Amino acid sequence: MAESTETVADLAIDLSDVRKVYRGGVEALRGIKMDARRGEVFGLLGPNGAGKSTLVKIMLTVVRATKASGTILGSPIGTKSVLGKVGYLPEKHRFPEYLTGRQAIEFAGAMCRVPRATCRARTDELLELVGMVDWADRKVSMYSKGMMQRVGIAAAMVNDPELVVLDEPTDGVDPLGRRDIRDVLVRIREQGVCVFLNSHLLSELEMVCDRVAILVQGRVAAQGTIDELTRESRRYEITLGGEPPPWCSEGDLRVDTDLEGRSVLVAPKVEVDGLQTLIDRLRKDEIDIASIRPVRESLEDLFMRYVKDPRTGRHLPPGAERKTPPTAGSPRP
Amino acid sequence: MKQTLAILLDGYRELNHRKLFWLVLVLSGLVVVAFAAVGNDEEGLTFFHWSIPFPFVSTAMIPKADFYKIVFSQFGLGLWLSFAATIVALISTASIIPDFVDRGSIDLMLSKPIGRVRLFFTKFASGLLFAGLQVTVFTVAAFFVIGLRAGDWEPWLFVSIPLFLLFYSYLFSVQAVVGLLTRSVIASIIVVFLFWGALFLVQSGDNLTLMWRVTQEIVTERKEERIETFQVRTLEAEDLRSDLSLRASAGDEEAEEALAEAERDADIRVARLLRMKEEQEEDLRVLGIATEVNFWFHLANTMLPKTGETVSLLERILRDRAGLVIPVGDEDNTQRQFGAMVGPRDFDERMRKELGESHSVTWTIGTSLIFELVVLAFGAWWFSRRDY
Numbered sequence: 001m002a003e004s005t006e007t008v009a010d011l012a013i014d015l016s017d018v019r020k021v022y023r024g025g026v027e028a029l030r031g032i033k034m035d036a037r038r039g040e041v042f043g044l045l046g047p048n049g050a051g052k053s054t055l056v057k058i059m060l061t062v063v064r065a066t067k068a069s070g071t072i073l074g075s076p077i078g079t080k081s082v083l084g085k086v087g088y089l090p091e092k093h094r095f096p097e098y099l100t101g102r103q104a105i106e107f108a109g110a111m112c113r114v115p116r117a118t119c120r121a122r123t124d125e126l127l128e129l130v131g132m133v134d135w136a137d138r139k140v141s142m143y144s145k146g147m148m149q150r151v152g153i154a155a156a157m158v159n160d161p162e163l164v165v166l167d168e169p170t171d172g173v174d175p176l177g178r179r180d181i182r183d184v185l186v187r188i189r190e191q192g193v194c195v196f197l198n199s200h201l202l203s204e205l206e207m208v209c210d211r212v213a214i215l216v217q218g219r220v221a222a223q224g225t226i227d228e229l230t231r232e233s234r235r236y237e238i239t240l241g242g243e244p245p246p247w248c249s250e251g252d253l254r255v256d257t258d259l260e261g262r263s264v265l266v267a268p269k270v271e272v273d274g275l276q277t278l279i280d281r282l283r284k285d286e287i288d289i290a291s292i293r294p295v296r297e298s299l300e301d302l303f304m305r306y307v308k309d310p311r312t313g314r315h316l317p318p319g320a321e322r323k324t325p326p327t328a329g330s331p332r333p
Numbered sequence: 334m335k336q337t338l339a340i341l342l343d344g345y346r347e348l349n350h351r352k353l354f355w356l357v358l359v360l361s362g363l364v365v366v367a368f369a370a371v372g373n374d375e376e377g378l379t380f381f382h383w384s385i386p387f388p389f390v391s392t393a394m395i396p397k398a399d400f401y402k403i404v405f406s407q408f409g410l411g412l413w414l415s416f417a418a419t420i421v422a423l424i425s426t427a428s429i430i431p432d433f434v435d436r437g438s439i440d441l442m443l444s445k446p447i448g449r450v451r452l453f454f455t456k457f458a459s460g461l462l463f464a465g466l467q468v469t470v471f472t473v474a475a476f477f478v479i480g481l482r483a484g485d486w487e488p489w490l491f492v493s494i495p496l497f498l499l500f501y502s503y504l505f506s507v508q509a510v511v512g513l514l515t516r517s518v519i520a521s522i523i524v525v526f527l528f529w530g531a532l533f534l535v536q537s538g539d540n541l542t543l544m545w546r547v548t549q550e551i552v553t554e555r556k557e558e559r560i561e562t563f564q565v566r567t568l569e570a571e572d573l574r575s576d577l578s579l580r581a582s583a584g585d586e587e588a589e590e591a592l593a594e595a596e597r598d599a600d601i602r603v604a605r606l607l608r609m610k611e612e613q614e615e616d617l618r619v620l621g622i623a624t625e626v627n628f629w630f631h632l633a634n635t636m637l638p639k640t641g642e643t644v645s646l647l648e649r650i651l652r653d654r655a656g657l658v659i660p661v662g663d664e665d666n667t668q669r670q671f672g673a674m675v676g677p678r679d680f681d682e683r684m685r686k687e688l689g690e691s692h693s694v695t696w697t698i699g700t701s702l703i704f705e706l707v708v709l710a711f712g713a714w715w716f717s718r719r720d721y
Contacts, residue, residue, distance in 0.1 A: 094437030
């Protein structure tokens, strides 16, 4: 649930317990607790079958939750009226081929009850924003995948939403287009809108997301800013010019060897002032310092860490688990 | 309202995109041209400026305006719109619901601030646009043809628009729900045509068994009357025999001579009366079967939508409200029906009475609408519970 420093009004998404059991007992979501704030880009990560799409679809009322405690823009999950303030780009979305790009955007606006004149003006603005002005009046059947994504993003924003949920928005988009989309996302965020991103492209998420959540087998394995999540893995690596002194193995310190055979003093959980102390000690022992490098775990490393089974060291199998009825005497989860 | 209009506009764009829609519209135009080309005069049938001597349809038999109304009702609506055009329409609109619930499309719709039930019904209504536009264009054109050719501007013709829409909606409701359940265009086409065929069989069965029952009732009643008459004559013959027998035993020679003839006549009559009573028992048994079979067919027909009967209501409405007179055959003629001879007027009167009682307008439309509502309610319930 929301932290005490935040008010409910700050939160665009505030989920406390979302569960989904599909027919046949497949448990797709097992008590999701997650929050995303207004004015931030929130990334949802997870391997295939982790339940990301199910979660997004529950928020958008496309899938009915088995249990859903929480709010979207302050209204309980499943409230239809609140969807007028939400923009959504589904994964592999398909506009009817008989529509032009402009008609597709205007149709999305009409479905969100945007007044006609406003809708038209906003459509023009959005077509400009996503770079589709020249193609606006052609049938979507003539569009490339990237063009479809651009129009899809415009359609998701036509109602001037307070929350935008984008499922794989850069899927099929070329590098230039991806950069354009990232710029668009940043601009939306600056308007105080919460952007909820579901993507497999971790490097892209890392570039734009303020906070992320990692979903593994229907549960939130980790949630926070990338900085918070990688704090434990932050370290300094000091490449030494000579043999390391004996104290380099004290406490958390350790010595590795780099590819050139040089000793590297690894100092985890050390802040800038602690680093100065280390440098002073090395200088005092007349050890040459070849380089000092701050190291942080990438989002990919973080992701891989969470999708690995700590007991076996192997990747957790993708997909949701089948719910089995508890047997007599077995502990309840 | 904005959302409803947007979905209907989208439905129109979808139709506009389909070539079959325009094909049917062009064919409807040709049917109207053909409709305008035919007519009747004192001689018989006319086609453009040619006159074909066919007195049965001459203006002496059918007034010009009535001729057009009958042609419109029986051929324009009954054959073209509610048969040929409907087949094309059902093929053309079969993909509306499967496309709507296809992955990628349905997410976009369900994530909007509109309830699923309303969404389903609005999408269903947009599917009826095909039929609605076709029948409207056709009826308006026919209205002008009848007005210009026969000088009769008959507003009751426009009843055909709601009637045809009702007829089409019965079938489209089944097609839509099958499309929703299976997400398959082919399945929805196959099922709706099988369903239509089944409806035809049930409706025909209901009508035929009703005709059988009515015929059997007429036959039974007539035989009843004949038996009663014959019974009186047989009693008279037996009385005569008794009388002659008494007189003969008293020595009346004349009576003695006539007695043999009277005994033979009385015996023949008694034997014939017995045969007639046996036949009557058989007729009553057949009437019982006809009544029971008709009951089950009528029950099935009551539970199902009445496609043919709904379209036929136009003729009934034009007859009742617009003074349409449909020519009938000679009153005195008899015709063989179900192996019995019945007078057509007698039969027609009884059939009309039976139809009025058991196949009223309220029954035809009311029970059909109940079926459609049940089907659509099931579809809406399914749609609102399903995950996509």
